Amino acid sequence: MHAIKSPAVDNNHLKLDYASTHQEIVEKCKRGNRRAQFELYRLYSKAMYNLCLRMLRQEQDAEDLLQNSFVDVFAKLHTFRYQSSVGAWIKRIVVNNCINHLKRNRLQIEELEERQAGVHPPEPLEEEDSHDPELSVEAVKMAMRELPDGYRIVFTLYLLEGYDHREIGEILDISEATSKSQYSRAKKKLREIIRRHDFISRK
Amino acid sequence: MQGDPLEQFVNRNRAAFDEELPEPDVWSGISQQLDAQQQRRRSWWQVARIAASVLLLLACGALLGGYFMYQRAQQPPSLEEIAPAYAEMEAEYQREIDQKYQQLASYQHSKVVEQDLKRLDEAVQDLKAELQHAPPGREEEIVSRLLQSYRAKVMLLERVLNRIQTKPTESEKPNIDEARSI
Numbered sequence: 001m002h003a004i005k006s007p008a009v010d011n012n013h014l015k016l017d018y019a020s021t022h023q024e025i026v027e028k029c030k031r032g033n034r035r036a037q038f039e040l041y042r043l044y045s046k047a048m049y050n051l052c053l054r055m056l057r058q059e060q061d062a063e064d065l066l067q068n069s070f071v072d073v074f075a076k077l078h079t080f081r082y083q084s085s086v087g088a089w090i091k092r093i094v095v096n097n098c099i100n101h102l103k104r105n106r107l108q109i110e111e112l113e114e115r116q117a118g119v120h121p122p123e124p125l126e127e128e129d130s131h132d133p134e135l136s137v138e139a140v141k142m143a144m145r146e147l148p149d150g151y152r153i154v155f156t157l158y159l160l161e162g163y164d165h166r167e168i169g170e171i172l173d174i175s176e177a178t179s180k181s182q183y184s185r186a187k188k189k190l191r192e193i194i195r196r197h198d199f200i201s202r203k
Numbered sequence: 204m205q206g207d208p209l210e211q212f213v214n215r216n217r218a219a220f221d222e223e224l225p226e227p228d229v230w231s232g233i234s235q236q237l238d239a240q241q242q243r244r245r246s247w248w249q250v251a252r253i254a255a256s257v258l259l260l261l262a263c264g265a266l267l268g269g270y271f272m273y274q275r276a277q278q279p280p281s282l283e284e285i286a287p288a289y290a291e292m293e294a295e296y297q298r299e300i301d302q303k304y305q306q307l308a309s310y311q312h313s314k315v316v317e318q319d320l321k322r323l324d325e326a327v328q329d330l331k332a333e334l335q336h337a338p339p340g341r342e343e344e345i346v347s348r349l350l351q352s353y354r355a356k357v358m359l360l361e362r363v364l365n366r367i368q369t370k371p372t373e374s375e376k377p378n379i380d381e382a383r384s385i
Contacts, residue, residue, distance in 0.1 A: 037237065041230055049225040063225050067232045074237060135212045137219040159213050160220055187209060 019082045026086050030077050041070055044087060048094045054156045055098040057145055065101055069094045091161065095171060102149055133191075133198035143193040151186035158183050289346045296353035303360035307367075316363055323356045 022043065028036030045066065052062035052069075073090050080089055133139070144152055157163045157171065158179075165179040172179070213220070330349045337345055 032237075032241065034234070034237070038230065038234075041233065045225055045229070046223075047221050049229075050221040050223050053223055054220075063229050066225055067229050067236075070229075070233045071236045071240075074233075075240070135209065137216050140209075140213065141220065159210060160217070187207070191209060 019085055021085050021087070023082065026077065026080065029074060030080075037074055040073075040086070040090075044090050045070070047087075048090065051091065051094055051156070051161060052098060054144060054160065055095075055153060056101065061101070065094070065097055069097045072097065095157065095161070099153070099171060102153070133195050135194070139194050139197060140190070143190050143197065146193050147186060147189060150182060151189055154179055154182040155186040155190065289350065292350055293353065296350070296357060299357050300353070300360060303357065303364060306364055307360060316359070319359060320356065323352055323359070327352050327356075 022040070025036045025039050025043075029040055048069065049062060049066050052065045053059065056062050056065060069090075072093055076093070080086065144155065147155065153172070154168060157168045158165065163171065165176045165183070168174075168179040168183075169176045174182075327349060330345055330352065334342060334345045334349065
């Protein structure tokens with residue numbers, strides 16, 4: 001009996017612990033404690049900065065957005081009720097701010113999809129050189145920077161930030177199907193870029 | 204993740220994608236903005252507190268005003284309202300009484316006279332109170348009794364004054380008799 005029951009209990013406990021991670025710090029932040037605010041920043045700033053960098057590419061933009069997002073986080077924290085982990089909650093604010101920033105610079109996912117599909121028919125490179133290139137973090141990061149905005153965002157949100165297509169659809173105000181097709185095109189495009197870089201460097 | 208080598212690679216090396224560090228001045232920027240917000244909130248609080256004080260004062264004023272209005276509404280109506288015809292006569296008697304009192308004030312007072320006067324005043328007050336709750340038919344009778352009391356008071360005062368003026372050195376004794384005889 002004990003052996004059967006305990007895993008469920010443990011699981012439940014872990015789930016609770018997940019949503020209430022850093023609860024003490026969060027509560028202090030809600031009261032405006034500056035040291036707790038710095039602690040929360042210290043815990044999440046690095047991951048959030050790298051997310052901003054992937055989304056916006058420019059370091060200055062990423063830092064500005066990180067700063068404004070954390071100001072937003074502390075301003076809105078009193079509305080946070082532990083339905084999710086505070087990390088996921090912060091990430092959602094940062095992601096939304098990134099999207100808004102890109103939208104202000106005329107990001108059009110749907111349009112982009114059409115344009116990409118039209119301008120780039122199946123790349124000839126793929127057939128010529130179908131072997132998978134040696135993957136490295138640097139190569140992937142560099143290739144991601146070359147991806148058009150729409151592809152890069154969907155790719156980042158899905159593969160690196162762990163959102164599913166339904167959530168990405170919500171965030172970007174597109175359909176789940178669009179998110180899926182954008183993602184597979186982004187992957188294909190990324191492979192092409194990596195292969196091209198690899199090809200150039202081998203030459 | 205199934206067969207996709209790119210997805211597998213990224214998932215395996217996920218941590219390596221978060222290696223960049225923001226400049227330390229990002230936090231100072233955040234801290235400064237938070238300070239500015241707190242400042243704004245504090246000054247807002249001050250304004251709010253002043254506004255609250257003003258409101259409280261106004262509320263107190265309104266409450267007090269309302270209380271006094273209520274008090275006045277609760278106060279019994281005056282003689283003018285009940286029997287306006289007799290109000291003038293009352294005023295006349297009152298004037299006469301006041302005048303006599305003033306004259307009397309220059310002489311030594313007799314305790315007994317004072318007591319009698321007081322009793323008459325009490326009778327007047329009682330009659331006035333009765334008048335306010337009187338049934339419509341009895342008003343006239345009460346008013347005439349009221350005026351009788353005034354008349355008695357005036358007479359009493361007149362006699363006292365006469366006595367004092369004719370025999371200024373007399374003691375209080377005759378005064379008592381005078382008072383009692385009314």
